[in-house]
Amino acid sequence: MNLDELAAIDVHTHAEVGRDGQGSLSPALLGASAGYFKAQGNRQPTIDETAAYYAERAMAAVVFTVDAEHATGHPRIANEEIAEGCAAHPDTLIAFASIDPHKGRAGVREARRLVERHGVRGFKFHPSLQGFAPDDRLAFPLYEAIEELGAVALFHTGQTGIGAGVRGGGGIRLRYSNPMLVDDVAVDFPDLRIILAHPSFPWQDEALAVATHKQHVHIDLSGWSPKYFPPQLVRYANSLLQDKVLFGSDYPLITPDRWLADFAALDIKPAVRPKILKTNAARLLGLSAKENAE
Template identity: 75%
Template structure:
C-alpha cells in the first residue's frame, strides 16, 4: 500500500457480515444501532469485498475489523481470518485488524499470535461495552502483552455507544466500561503498546484528551460522530497539542466517510493539520511511512 496514492486513511470501519451472511450482532442490538445512526435497519450490510470496492472508488484505505463479544452476546463474530483474507486480496485499500474476546483466555492469546504471524493482522479492536469488561481488568492482560510484543495496535471503543441504545436496559450494554480512564492503566502497564481511543469519548472527552497528551503511545480516532458535533476542546487539541495524534475514522457503514469528510471540511482546522489527521498520522502509526 502506497500512502502517496491515497487521499485518506480511515482507521475505523466494521465488517458487520460474513461471506456466509452471518452478522456479528444479534438482530435487536443491530437494529438499535441502525436506529441510533438513522439508518434503515432493512438496508443490506456491505460485504468485505463491497467495502474494498467502496474505498477503492474514493482512493482511500480502510482499517477493517469485526467485534468478538461471543461470551457476552452469544453471537459468533465475523471470522477474523475472513477479514484478514479479504485484506490480503485487496492490499491496496484494506488494512486488517482483528478482535479477540478477552474471556477466551490463553486460547485468545494464541489467536493473537497466529493472526499477526500468519495472517498479517496489524491491530486488535476491543469494545468494552459489548464485550462486558473493564480494559484494565487483568483478564485481558495476556492479550495486551502479546499485542505489544508483536508490535500491533490496540484500538478501544470509548464513550457512548449506539449499540443497545433505546431498547429496555440498553440491551444489557453498560456504558461504564468505556470510560477511557480505564485505558490509562493499560497505557501505564504496557508502555510500548500503541493504543487508539476510538471516537469522541462522550461524556469523557476531557479524560481522553488528558490521556493522549500524557501517554506518548495513545492516539484518538474521530469516528462515530459527524465532525459538526465535535466538542470545541477536541477541535482545539486536534489543531495544537494533539495534531500528530488524531486520526480520521468514520465508523463505516454506520457513518460514511463521504458525510464525515463533508462536515470535517467545515471545521476550523488549520490547513497544515488537515493532511495529518486525514492520512499522515495514520500512515506513520500503521508503519506505512518510516518517519
C-alpha cells in the same frame, strides 16, 4: 499500498456480515444501532464491496469486527475471514482483528497467529459490548502479546449506539468505555500503541488528558459527524494532539463522504488536515516509505 496516491486512511470501518450472511450482532442489537445512527434499511456491505467503495475514493480503510461471544452469546465473524478478505485488496484494506479477552490463553495464541500468519496490524476492543473493564487483569495476557507483536489496540470509548433503546440497554454497561480505564493499560503496557475510538462522550476531557499524557495513545474521530465535535476536541486536534488524532468514519454507519464533507467545514489548520486524514495513521500503522515504494 501507495501512500502518495491515497487521499486519506480511514482507521475505523466495520465488517458486519460474513460470507455465510451471518451478522456480527444479534438482530436486536443491530437494529438498535441502526436506529441510533438513523441508518435503518442500510444493508451491510461485504468486504469486497467495502474495498470497491474505498478504492473508488482513492482511500484506504482499516477493517474489523467485534468478538463479543462471551457477553452476547452471538457467534463472531472469523478473524481469518476478515484478514483474507483484506489481503485480497492490499492497495485498499488493512486488517484488524477482534478477540474476546475472556478467551484467555486461546485468545493469546490466536492473536499471535493472526499477526504472524495473516498480517493483522491491530485489534479492536469494545469493552461495553464485550463485558469487561479495560484495566481488568483478565485482558493483560492479550495486551502483552499485542504489545510484543508491535500491533495496535483500538478501544471503543464513550457512548455506544449498540443496545440504545433496548430494555436495559441490552445488558451493555457504558462505564466500561470510560477512557480513564485505558489510562491504566497505557501505564502497565507503556509500549502498546493505543487508539481511543470516537469522541468520548461523556468523557471527552478524560480522553484528551490520557492522549496528551501517554506517549502512545491516539484518538480517532469516528462515529460522529465533525460538525458535532466538542470544541475542546477540535482545539486539541489543532494543537497539542495534531500528531495523534486520526480520521475514522465508522462506515457503514457513517460514510466517509458525509464525514469528509463536514470536516471540510471545520476550523482545522491547513497544515494539520493532512496529518489527521493520512499521515498520522500511516505512521501509527507502520506503512513505511519502503512498503510504500513496493
